[in-house]
Amino acid sequence: MSSTDPAADALLAGLAGLGADAPPALLDRIAARRVEVEGPLEHLRVAFTDRGVAFVRAGLDEAEFASAFRERFARPLLPAARPPAGLVPALRTGRLGDLPLDLRGLSGFEAAVLRAAATIPRGQVRPYAWVARRAGRPKAVRAVGSALGRNPVPLLIPCHRVTRSDGSLGEYVFGAAAKERLLRAEDVDVDEVTDMARRGVRLVGSDTTGIVCFPTCADARRIAPSHRRGFRDLAAAAAAGYRPCLHCRPDGPGPSAA
């Protein structure tokens, strides 16, 4: 290589000018961001990527949260200046709205379970078996429990609204006590639901409309006490001439029929 050759120098200068700075958005494709936010539980920490909210945990300090995130996502986690738009209202209202979630890294079944749980309205609960049917695997009730236990974004996907059909509230990522606290804060009549389930009543029908609902369905709560009828299960309700509610879907149709 002769450095005195002007053509060669022009070529080298041209090559040296081919450098380019990384676009500003590149870092956000690599690293997630973290914030601490106010919400229905104390010490809520949230991690989000350029695709959406990826991880929500309560009761961990910054180092514990970072290490839990790293173990699960193996991605750098940097502080954020502010929470992503829509996060704080979603936590306050219990409704996701347009807030995007980043659910990469979940299995197809886990994602289907979370999508089913996400449809349960604030103030209502559904049994694990209902989620299993909605997720397309009616027999996988225990697996639904594990999938909900691995929910990376509790509160945003309200796995606390999935309860056991025997009347107990069941497990929760943040502990059973937090689950009960969240449900009461959403005006779920936990005592009544528990009491009914213990008496073997899992569905409530109206003898004026002939429609049968989960007890926490908004329609069920409007039935006047004199017109309420309790049922053990859907078969018993169907035998009495009742059809399942189209809002709370106690028949729990699979994803294709939904």
Added chain:
Amino acid sequence: MRVVAALSGDLDGGFAVLYEAYRGPVFSTALRLCGRWAEAEDLSAEAFLRAYRALCGYGPERIAELRPRAWLLTILANVWRNGLRTAARKPPPGPLEDAPDPPDPAEGVEDAAARHETGRELAGLLAALPDAQRAAVVLRHVTDLPVAEIAEVLGVPEGTVKSHVSRGLARLRRLHDQGEGGIR
């Protein structure tokens, strides 16, 4: 060294320092190796993510010995070569002109146009080099690495690097002259 010191403290904070220090060389190298802006973003993001995952498993001694630039560019070169093997089995992407470099807002319009013209021509010529020659020329003259570091990054002897660089430059010059002669 600043980056290594930061990495030995807090891994996430250290990664941010590492990224700030080397995003330019990593992205420039990626861009000139693969020739397309969007692909260069994928390549750089993947390389930095792999680097982070490797760091998670490194002990303090391994981190203390780290020479971050050569290490990062080695990861980038491996990701790029793996991609080449995958791409060989896929249909070719669109022409280079699909993704022109966005202009630098700090540059004057005329300067930018001139730089863009030369840059685009040179970038196009680089794409015509065989992969090994392009990698050596880009690392030597775009990323400005010494030959010894390039040998480490590409995992070949220094003599091989030198010969790839000089053959690559000779070929670029020939291609350039042909272009000016109107053969293109």
